[in-house]
Amino acid sequence: MPTNKLHIISFDVPYPPDYGGAIDVYYKIKALHNAGAEIYLHCFAYGRQPSLALQSLCKEVWYYPRKTGVAGMSLSLPYIVNSRRSEALLQRLMSINAPILFEGIHSTYYINHPALAGRKKAIRAHNIEGEYYKLLAAKEPNMLKRAYYNIEATFANKYERNVNADIWLPLSMEDEKHFSQLHPKAKHQFIAPFHPYSSVETLLGSGTYCLYHGNLSHPENIEAALFLTNEVFNYIDTPLIIAGRQPDNRIANAIASKAHCKLIANPDEATMQQLITDAHIHILPTFQQSGMKLKLLYALFKGRHIVANKEMLYGTGLHDACHIATDANSFKQQIQALMQQPFAATDIEKRSSLLAQNYNNDKNAAAILTWLQG
Missing domain, CATH: 3.40.50.2000 (Glycogen Phosphorylase B;)
Structure with a gap:
């Protein structure tokens, strides 16, 4: 039966929208709200505060502390995934029967959980994370950080092959090709990044710099x-x-x-x-x-x-x-x-x-x- 209810699990508190990932998440929430979606927003918080701006766009907003440091580490999962887990999140996903939009693989710790079998699940892929961390490692002068990036790249590459979603929503046409090959049985749709603008606001003429x-x-x-x-x-x-x-x-x-x-x-x-x-x-x-x-x-x-x-x-x-x-x-x-x-x-x-x-x-x-x- 069609529903306008939607869980969104965000890797961070997306307000204020002052960096790339937060911009896409916040303006997506705003556009979905304007289109009539009833949004249940779950945010992993680590340094950013709860926001009334989010409350006004969502039916409910919940915040979960990210498990940083040793508590977020795993011998098999990427740190970006394992550090974003919460039993309270799982219980709320179970209690409200609605499709789930996972922002990045970061938020997908529970995507394969048997209690969520039968739910529609979408992953908003912000990057090919394994490639992203490999590139970071290549440019990092600090030996310890470089080692972390290389380990994260290895775990992310393996994890992205095994995570299951009904549809992938990459924000790059080239990433859509990548995930289509990685998960040929799933649906794939390029959805460009959401942003603050409804029309081009460029000034005519010339600037000086x-x-x-x-x-x-x-x-x-x-x-x-x-x-x-x-x-x-x-x-x-x-x-x-x-x-x-x-x-x-x-x-x-x-x-x-x-x-x-x-x-x-x-x-x-x-x-x-x-x-x-x-x-x-x-x-x-x-x-x-x-x-x-x-x-x-x-x-x-x-x-x-x-x-x-x-x-x-x-x-x-x-x-x-x-x-x-x-x-x-x-x-x-x-x-x-x-x-x-x-x-x-x-x-x-x-x-x-x-x-x-x-x-x-x-x-x-x-x-x-x-x-x-x-």
Whole structure:
């Protein structure tokens, strides 16, 4: 019998939506609520507080402490999974008969539990976690952290092969191919990341600077920021702003000697949105081909020109909305050419048409509910 009830198990408290995973979860909840879903939200908490904003979108919200440190370790399961278990969670899943949406494999500790047999189960795959941790290990200078990442990669690869869901909802087209091969009997549907925008809000005309933004303590973003400061903007005088949370000292040191480069540490949401809107070019390199980068969507909905590499656009279907660069020299060439080119109304029309195909929150929420009620 069709139902609008839905359990969502989140790996973290998704409010405030101030990083990639939380952004996708929060705006998905909001879109599903607007589409009529009765949401029972379960959050694993470790440092973030309960939120009234979530309460207003859900029938019930429960919080469970994550089992960190030794309590979260296992000799067979990934730490990201084993540390997110709670008997209270299982009891609530059993007591309310509704489909279950697991956010990431992180939240799937109980997915194969016999008490939940017969339930519809969906996994929102945020990454191919084994590949993600392998890439983190390759970039980690600390020996102990590198060992942890390698162990987690091994466990995650094994776990992803054995976890069972009725449908996988990856946020990347390439990840959809991966999980389709891994689990050929399940259904698979690419659902793009959820985001704060209902339409393209880009300003026409020109800005005066380039922008790179993100969590500046994350190894992937540190590498990208250092690439820009040391290999691209070291040779051109176009103004560059790097903005984001908890910037690594290496970024601050690299920028210190460059008068045309500026670091904005821990900007509030209003400041970050203004930086995104006013920039003339968003510079988006990455050297980690995994998942979907929310900074790209923010730039597409609010920013002007975008210069990105193929790794940033991997699995997005958004190549036609961006200018492609392959190395430091092509980044420099694209930047110098685009600084002379105002953003036009035709650019907005092209971008809006492309985003409407897969990146519409209401359309994607309806697709999830169609599966639930099918």
